[in-house]
Amino acid sequence: MTTRGDEPGDLPVAGGVLFDVDGTLVDSNYLQVDAWVRAFHDVGLEVDAWTVHRTLGQAGPELIERVGGSAAAAWTARLSDAHERYSAASAFLLRRTPGARELVRAVAAHGVRPVLATSASPASLERLRAVLDVDDAIRAVTSADDVDVSKPEPDLVHRALEAGVIDPARAVFVGDSVWDVEAAGRAGIPCVGVLCGGVAEAELREAGAVAVYRDPQDLLDRLDDSPLTRAFSP
Known part of the structure; x- marks a missing residue:
């Protein structure tokens, strides 16, 4: 897990967007x-x-x-x-999904903390981060090694919130699988789904996704009217 800019024990006062990586930000x-x-x-x-x-x-x-x-x-x-x-x-x-890097940077530009919250192994995550090329914009990174159990359990979501020092009331998760949606829901965080991972919109919504977009570019194009504005609000 990597973080930057905060000291241990800092209060979670910032908004944040937690991003799954495989299938969400990278076409993998x-x-x-x-x-x-x-x-x-x-x-x-x-x-x-x-x-x-x-x-x-x-x-x-x-x-x-x-x-x-x-x-x-x-x-x-x-x-x-x-x-x-x-x-x-x-x-x-490997390649970025359409609009992936631009979406992460747009979130950061709104003063919101982007966090990568993935179940990938550390070795796989290193390759994914190289493809994304957004390390200067993200606040923290969590991987499979940071928790004992993976999605759909909420542990990874909780750890990502802690790593980014994010207020859960101002957090949103973006993912492509039903496991992402269920993990976020169990953590009390709304999840926005994207279709670029190959899971149908109906399945994502049935799992509890509050909105579904084609890919990060579609979400970026409609960012100001999306559930991500929950993280923007002071």
């Missing part, structure tokens, strides 16, 4: 699906790609057990290593 979901399917194949487990896609947004161990069942849990270390290897090999194909 289908590369992640490919990496996981290959990893499962390496240990002799054949899984359907669609089941992997529907589990994205959770940390590796949770994804492995949900997709492969209890039999896969015994292979967690090997599966994680293989997934990392395949993810690194396809990293040259």
Whole structure:
């Protein structure tokens, strides 16, 4: 976890926008699906790609057990290593989703604290941050290593709020998966969904998303009328 500009114990007085990364700010979901399917194949487990896609947004161990069942849990270390290897090999194909960098910078320009709140591993997060190229604008970063349980549990959201020293009453989460929406909801934070991760609008709204946009650019184009203004208000 990284933070800047605050001392431990500072009161949460600022507004903030928490951003998921994979599928939300970086077009990586289908590369992640490919990496996981290959990893499962390496240990002799054949899984359907669609089941992997529907589990994205959770940390590796949770994804492995949900997709492969209890039999896969015994292979967690090997599966994680293989997934990392395949993810690194396809990293040259990563790109920002439309408007991702501009949206983060626009949030910061409103005096609001952008925080990256992702279930990605530290190694994967390093590659994603390189693609995003917004480290000068973000306030804090949290990853899978910062919590014991991943989304849809609210722990990562709580940790992101703490890391950014953000007032929960002035916070909004932006994500692409039902796990993002559910985690934010359990933390008492409204979640705005984006479709660029491949999850249908109906599913995001059913999970509790307060609004859904095509991608970060669509959200940026309608920023002043979006739920993100909750974070802008003093």
